[in-house]
Amino acid sequence: MKTYTIKPRPPLRAFVLAAVLSVIGAVMVVAGSGALWDWLGGLVLLVGVGLLLMALYSLWSMRVHVDLDDEGFHVRGPGIDKKKTWSSVTKVALSQDETHLVFSHGEVERTHLFCPGGPGDEEFESMLKDITRRLDQNRGYRNFI
Numbered sequence: 832m833k834t835y836t837i838k839p840r841p842p843l844r845a846f847v848l849a850a851v852l853s854v855i856g857a858v859m860v861v862a863g864s865g866a867l868w869d870w871l872g873g874l875v876l877l878v879g880v881g882l883l884l885m886a887l888y889s890l891w892s893m894r895v896h897v898d899l900d901d902e903g904f905h906v907r908g909p910g911i912d913k914k915k916t917w918s919s920v921t922k923v924a925l926s927q928d929e930t931h932l933v934f935s936h937g938e939v940e941r942t943h944l945f946c947p948g949g950p951g952d953e954e955f956e957s958m959l960k961d962i963t964r965r966l967d968q969n970r971g972y973r974n975f976i
Contacts, residue, residue, distance in 0.1 A: 833900070833961060834896055834898050835896070835898075835955075835957065835958040836954065837908075837945075837948075837954065837958075838890070838948070838954075839894065839947050841890060842889060845882055845885070846883065850879070851879070852875055852876070852878055852879030853879035853880060855879075856872050856874070856875035856877070856879055857876055859872025860873055892909060893908075894908065895907070895908030895944070896908060899962065899965055901917075901965065902917065903915050903916035903918075904917075904934075904962075906944065913942055915934070915936060917966060919937075920966065921935050922934075925959070929950040930945060930949060930955075931943065931946070932946075932962075
């Protein structure tokens with residue numbers, strides 16, 4: 832079994848905002864001339880640190896793990912825990928920009944995988960090649976040349 836991890840893009844705006852709030856809060860605490868400014872500066876600093884911690888947590892918790900083996904695949908992540916066999920896959924489609932993979936299971940059921948890293952993501956590209964190989968193996972396709 833091979834496990835692939837699709838990681839989200841870093842929340843750059845949250846990191847920048849957390850840094851700005853932390854600096855402003857620290858300056859307010861140090862330069863504050865009264866209890867009100869110290870309290871407000873501490874609050875702004877606390878909000879900045881809290882935002883930084885939430886951004887770091889989102890990087891960890893929004894990962895999607897895709898397990899591939901000879902029998903099928905298992906997708907685990909926020910809001911999804913789906914396990915299917917290769918024989919149940921009726922169609923696989925990749926978006927034109929190569930960032931969205933869709934497994935069709937019959938006429939209605941679908942499994943969607945998004946690659947937030949863009950078309951050059953090495954982990955996603957490696958996973959696509961492995962999926963192709965495993966589907967070919969399941970279907971009995973071979974290269975004779």
